[in-house]
Amino acid sequence: MSWERSGTDYWRQSSELIFQHHKLEKGLCLPRTSRRFFGQVAAENTVSLMKEWRQCGLDVTAPVYRAAEGVLRSYRAAIIAMPGRETVQKRLLNEIDGLVSDEIDIAYRTPLIPPKVPDGAYATLLALSQSRRSTRDFASRPVDLTLLERAATVAQLSPSACNRQPWHLHLYDDPEAIKAMLALQNGNSGFGHTVPLLAVITSDMASFFDSSERMQPVLDGGLFLMTLLLALEAQGLATCCLNWCVDPATDKKGHRIGAIPEQEKILTFLAIGYREEGATSPLSARRPIEDVIRHH
Ligand SMILES: Cc1cc2nc3c(=O)[nH]c(=O)nc-3n(C[C@H](O)[C@H](O)[C@H](O)COP(=O)(O)O)c2cc1C
Numbered sequence: 001m002s003w004e005r006s007g008t009d010y011w012r013q014s015s016e017l018i019f020q021h022h023k024l025e026k027g028l029c030l031p032r033t034s035r036r037f038f039g040q041v042a043a044e045n046t047v048s049l050m051k052e053w054r055q056c057g058l059d060v061t062a063p064v065y066r067a068a069e070g071v072l073r074s075y076r077a078a079i080i081a082m083p084g085r086e087t088v089q090k091r092l093l094n095e096i097d098g099l100v101s102d103e104i105d106i107a108y109r110t111p112l113i114p115p116k117v118p119d120g121a122y123a124t125l126l127a128l129s130q131s132r133r134s135t136r137d138f139a140s141r142p143v144d145l146t147l148l149e150r151a152a153t154v155a156q157l158s159p160s161a162c163n164r165q166p167w168h169l170h171l172y173d174d175p176e177a178i179k180a181m182l183a184l185q186n187g188n189s190g191f192g193h194t195v196p197l198l199a200v201i202t203s204d205m206a207s208f209f210d211s212s213e214r215m216q217p218v219l220d221g222g223l224f225l226m227t228l229l230l231a232l233e234a235q236g237l238a239t240c241c242l243n244w245c246v247d248p249a250t251d252k253k254g255h256r257i258g259a260i261p262e263q264e265k266i267l268t269f270l271a272i273g274y275r276e277e278g279a280t281s282p283l284s285a286r287r288p289i290e291d292v293i294r295h296h
Pocket of ligand 1: 132133134135136186187188240241242243244268281282284
């Protein structure tokens with residue numbers, strides 16, 4: 001978990017750039033009463049990371065870079081309206097103008113007013129959560145990978161620390177590959193052979209800057225996973241999370257067999273497919289809400 005700076009590394013550079021420009025983006029959304037000159041260091045860091053991006057020859061049309069441009073444009077407009085730090089303001093305006101054009105694609109305009117919650121959203125979410133039950137008996141029908149892309153599009157909207165989105169979704173649909181991967185995992189006996197599509201959810205450790213962030217890889221990945229489960233369920237696909245509670249040697253094997261880079265931490269396997277006709281799921285009774293909420 002460290003951002004040692006050497007050479008071109010898209011994942012590290014994009015994470016760092018998001019981390020910095022997101023500070024500015026957040027500052028633009030504070031209550032008006034809190035407005036004061038803000039963001040000098042984050043703006044300087046954003047500018048220098050964007051210069052580094054260009055020097056390294058990374059793609060300046062990449063969404064992460066375009067998003068940074070969008071943030072700097074809005075930040076520019078905001079600091080013009082913030083008096084009191086003329087020298088800093090002038091320097092930042094020059095830097096921003098030298099780097100970012102006036103033309104910002106609508107897709108990268110920030111901040112925004114989020115769309116309204118649709119009517120009936122709670123009832124729909126409750127019903128979806130009730131129908132999503134871990135499935136351990138899959139039909140042999142193959143899964144169209146475009147459904148996975150659609151699910152990942154929803155899961156991509158999950159929150160993450162400083163918006164770094166550290167997750168990756170590895171997919172395996174070759175039966176031999178699935179068999180080899182599942183042989184490393186102890187929670188699929190009796191049904192692993194019915195799994196038509198296996199996913200591995202990972203968190204990229206190059207997204208984080210030091211061990212103070214040690215909870216984030218798992219937490220962010222878990223949020224992505226939960227949204228993914230519901231988005232798959234919403235398209236008629238059943239799932240079963242498969243724990244990755246393995247020793248280091250098995251973890252290494254999982255990386256090797258699954259062709260997963262070492263910098264990615266494997267969080268969980270996920271069986272995906274269509275529920276076999278008449279397949280049942282355990283009740284998995286939930287604790288009462290009184291066990292959950294502690295009102296202080
Ligand atoms: C991280 C994680 C790992 C899990 N690992 C396994 C597993 O290895 N095998 C299995 O059959 N179920 C596994 N499960 C499924 C749980 O048993 C199941 O989610 C829980 O009992 C609640 O039931 P539900 O998913 O049907 O609501 C796992 C669930 C999670 C979240």
